[in-house]
Amino acid sequence: MKELTKRLIEWSRDVEHYADPTAEIDPNIKYGRLLFNENLLLPEEYYREIIRHIEEKIDQAIRFYPSARVREKIEEKLSEIYNVDKTKLMLTAGADEGMKLIYDMCSKITDSTLIIRPCYGMAKIYAKSMKMNIEEYVIRRDYKIEVDKVIQLVDEKNIGVVYICNPNNPLSIEFNIEDVERIIKDSNSIVIIDETYHEFGTIDHSKLLDKYDNIVILRSLSKSWGLAGLRVGYVIAPEYIIKILKGIAQPFNISSIALIALERALEMYDIVKKAINEVKEIRQEIIRKLEEVEGVVEVLPSQTNFITFRLEEDINVKDIVNLLKKRGFYVRTSSEPLLENCIRVTIGPREIMHKFINSLIESIYEYKRSNREDRTSRNKTGEWSSPNICRSC
Numbered sequence: 244m245k246e247l248t249k250r251l252i253e254w255s256r257d258v259e260h261y262a263d264p265t266a267e268i269d270p271n272i273k274y275g276r277l278l279f280n281e282n283l284l285l286p287e288e289y290y291r292e293i294i295r296h297i298e299e300k301i302d303q304a305i306r307f308y309p310s311a312r313v314r315e316k317i318e319e320k321l322s323e324i325y326n327v328d329k330t331k332l333m334l335t336a337g338a339d340e341g342m343k344l345i346y347d348m349c350s351k352i353t354d355s356t357l358i359i360r361p362c363y364g365m366a367k368i369y370a371k372s373m374k375m376n377i378e379e380y381v382i383r384r385d386y387k388i389e390v391d392k393v394i395q396l397v398d399e400k401n402i403g404v405v406y407i408c409n410p411n412n413p414l415s416i417e418f419n420i421e422d423v424e425r426i427i428k429d430s431n432s433i434v435i436i437d438e439t440y441h442e443f444g445t446i447d448h449s450k451l452l453d454k455y456d457n458i459v460i461l462r463s464l465s466k467s468w469g470l471a472g473l474r475v476g477y478v479i480a481p482e483y484i485i486k487i488l489k490g491i492a493q494p495f496n497i498s499s500i501a502l503i504a505l506e507r508a509l510e511m512y513d514i515v516k517k518a519i520n521e522v523k524e525i526r527q528e529i530i531r532k533l534e535e536v537e538g539v540v541e542v543l544p545s546q547t548n549f550i551t552f553r554l555e556e557d558i559n560v561k562d563i564v565n566l567l568k569k570r571g572f573y574v575r576t577s578s579e580p581l582l583e584n585c586i587r588v589t590i591g592p593r594e595i596m597h598k599f600i601n602s603l604i605e606s607i608y609e610y611k612r613s614n615r616e617d618r619t620s621r622n623k624t625g626e627w628s629s630p631n632i633c634r635s636c
Contacts, residue, residue: 259368268573274595275571280412280440280549282469283591284518289469289511290477296507297500300497304503309495311504320509321477325450330482333489336496338439338463338476343369344488345403345459347479349373353403357396358386361579362408363437370404378402381580386416386543390425397430405430408437410444411588413577415545420446427455433484436460439476442467442519443526444546449479456481458636465518466548473501485593510526522548522590536600551587558610560584566606571600 246575268276274283297304303313314334322329335341342365350373357378358366370377375389378400382388397405405426410417427434438460448460460479465471469624473496478488502576517602533542541553554560560576564586567574575587590596 254467259371261365261368264573272571272573274591276573277591277599278573278575278590279471280589281471282518282522282548283595284513284521284587285469286518287549289508289514292511293504293507297503299502304500306561307499309499309502310495313506314497317502317505317509318477322423324509324512325449327452327479328482329477331452331485333478333480333485333492334497335476335478335492337465337474338437338461339365340474340492340496341461341478341488342366342435342437344492345433345435345461346370346373346375347491348484348487349404355400355402356404356406357393357400357402357432358406359393359408361411361414361577362406362582363412363439364579366435366437366623368404375404386414386581386582388418388426388495390422393426394429396433397426400492402430402432405432405434406437407434408439409446409448410438410440410546411578412437412440412547412549412587413551413575413582415447415543415547415549415551415587417444417546420448423448424451427451427458432457434458439463440466440547443522443548452481454485459484464505464508468515469518470504470508473498473504475501475505483544525593525596526550526590528593528599529590532600536604537605538611541632549587549589551582551585554584554586554607556584558584558607560586562610563603566609567602570602570606572602
């Protein structure tokens with residue numbers, strides 16, 4: 244066997260892949276798929292208007308290669324909406340391509356990265372694929388970053404890239420922007436801020452580009468804009484980084500149909516903002532209801548379009564997930580640190596979320612009954628009392 248082939252085979256044994264949960268989900272399910280944090284509140288009319296626009300430009304959308312002019316128009320519109328210099332913005336095939344390009348760029352000048360966990364799992368996969376040394380820092384139990392410790396680790400390990408997910412996925416919380424800024428300011432590293440959920444939170448890291456030249460921001464049009472199927476995101480970074488990323492990105496990385504769809508979607512930002520505000524309203528309502536559910540011991544203060552909550556230690560979270568599936572709801576668990584026995588659920592329409600709360604109550608009740616762990620649930624006759632269904636849901 245040739246040495247090169249042998250090395251590739253050895254590499255293949257160590258490759259990590261994204262665990263894609265869509266394989267077990269009926270693609271026709273709409274409101275029960277509460278596991279991908281897609282925007283479920285945008286009206287059907289929004290999508291129909293996008294389709295109408297595609298049909299009007301069907302040749303541009305499908306027959307021809309993607310137009311550089313249309314792409315430039317979209318980047319200009321995004322820079323206008325988010326008040327970012329257009330020379331500091333670049334469209335990518337989802338925030339994932341942006342992350343991969345950044346790690347590709349950085350791997351040429353450094354061999355090490357620090358990943359602040361919990362976080363989105365693809366950072367580690369991309370860094371590993373670039374053969375980088377991976378250091379990890381796990382935040383405190385109170386969900387705070389020990390900034391001094393992070394900066395010390397960066398210095399001691401000669402870290403070239405720091406990855407921070409803020410607002411955090413899968414925690415749903417926001418880290419203090421002053422803490423994030425200190426890491427950017429006091430570390431000799433490129434700092435990647437994954438801002439996929441920024442429109443559901445309160446922080447805008449893009450303002451830091453006026454002060455620092457070592458920050459790269461990842462954003463997605465999958466969540467707030469509800470365009471996950473188009474696979475489009477964008478990077479905000481200093482102009483010199485954007486120039487490098489454009490040099491290493493594949494040509495025509497955004498499909499023609501995605502560009503034409505975006506051309507119309509970006510004209511409907513008022514509809515998107517309305518849906519974002521509705522998510523925030525429902526979020527607070529569902530957090531309050533979750534806090535009242537017996538068996539739920541912690542609900543994190545979400546700044547995303549999902550809610551993460553923790554079940555009692557004596558409840559097997561995987562069993563609850565399976566019981567929820569039986570009732571038509573798909574949710575996520577996580578193997579990330581600090582998320583033991585936690586469930587992450589996407590915020591959907593109010594009626595669907597009320598049904599979810601009732602299904603969760605029923606699932607916990609069914610679990611406890613079948614496992615006979617909660618003896619206090621028996622009434623005087625020895626029968627199990629019925630679950631406390633949320634009547635207002």
